[in-house]
Amino acid sequence: MGISVAGKAVSINDMHEEGVDTSVARNPTSRIFQGIELHHMFSRSGKTGRKDDGNPLIHALKGRYGFTITPFWKAQLMGRADLILDKAQANLAGFTHCMPIPSSSPFCSEVTDLVANKLGLPVLQPTFFRKKTVREMLDGLAAHPPKVRKGQKTAYNGQLNTWQALPDATICEAKNVDTNIRLLFDFFVLLPDAPRLEGQRILIVDDIFSSGSSVLSVREIVSNQLGAEVGYVSFLSGMR
Secondary structure, eight states, X not given: OEEEEETTEEEXXXXXXXXXXXXXXXXXXXXXXXXXXXXXXXXXXXXXXXXXXXXXXXXXXXXXXXXXXXXXXXXXXXXXXXXXXXXXXXGGTTOXXXXXXXXXXXXXXXXXXXXXXXXXXXXXXXXXXXXXXXXXXXXXXXXXXXXXXXXXXXXXXXXXHHHHTSXXXXXXXXXXXXXXXXXXXXXXXXXXTOOOOTTOEEEEEEEEOSSSHHHHHHHXXXXXXXOOEEEEEEEEEEEO
16 A cells, blocks of 8 residues: 555555555554654655655645645545554553644644544644744854764755855754754754743654654753653654
8 A cells, every 4th residue: 555646646556555655554653763762654665766755745745846635535544544543542642742843834733633632632832942043053053063974074064055155044944954964953942931841741743754853853842951751753754
């Protein structure tokens, strides 16, 4: 059970597993990433050999880059996601809130509502932190330079040059940064008067897992600075 992409129209195809494994039987999947237990409703299969396997589906669900999915196929997919969450409930027990990763697309909030309704949890809106500006990012990197491996230096320096050429107030978007260096950056900054979250267990909800930079940046805020424990569930996994 996979997806088909005709032009830029995305649909479910139960005759193969290319792009994304959309079956209920073989999902969800789980793994540990830098101390965080990750759960994924659907998994990218990598069976077509394309580097962006699964991306057309998430682009269609988010209405980006001209990709589309009909209401029928979206409803089919969300129905399967609901069944997959039934299977995942034991692994997602014990959380006090669901919280979406900040996104310019409403789809992440849709996924969060699906998870929250399934688990009977309130949604904590991520209004107490925001994405960094270019100036905040550059100042932070100057004060605390990351450890850049030899093979990352060209891409890292190129990214710094890109940011330095932009107006200071430009928002830093992880999606615009090479996945090979995203983990070098924290993309969010805590706002004043943020709530204390000691004793809370926050389930971070995302639409797609890519490099992991977003969840690590959110953990830095929610766990390291505000004291909560965190878990993670995404609609679509990283590559196998």
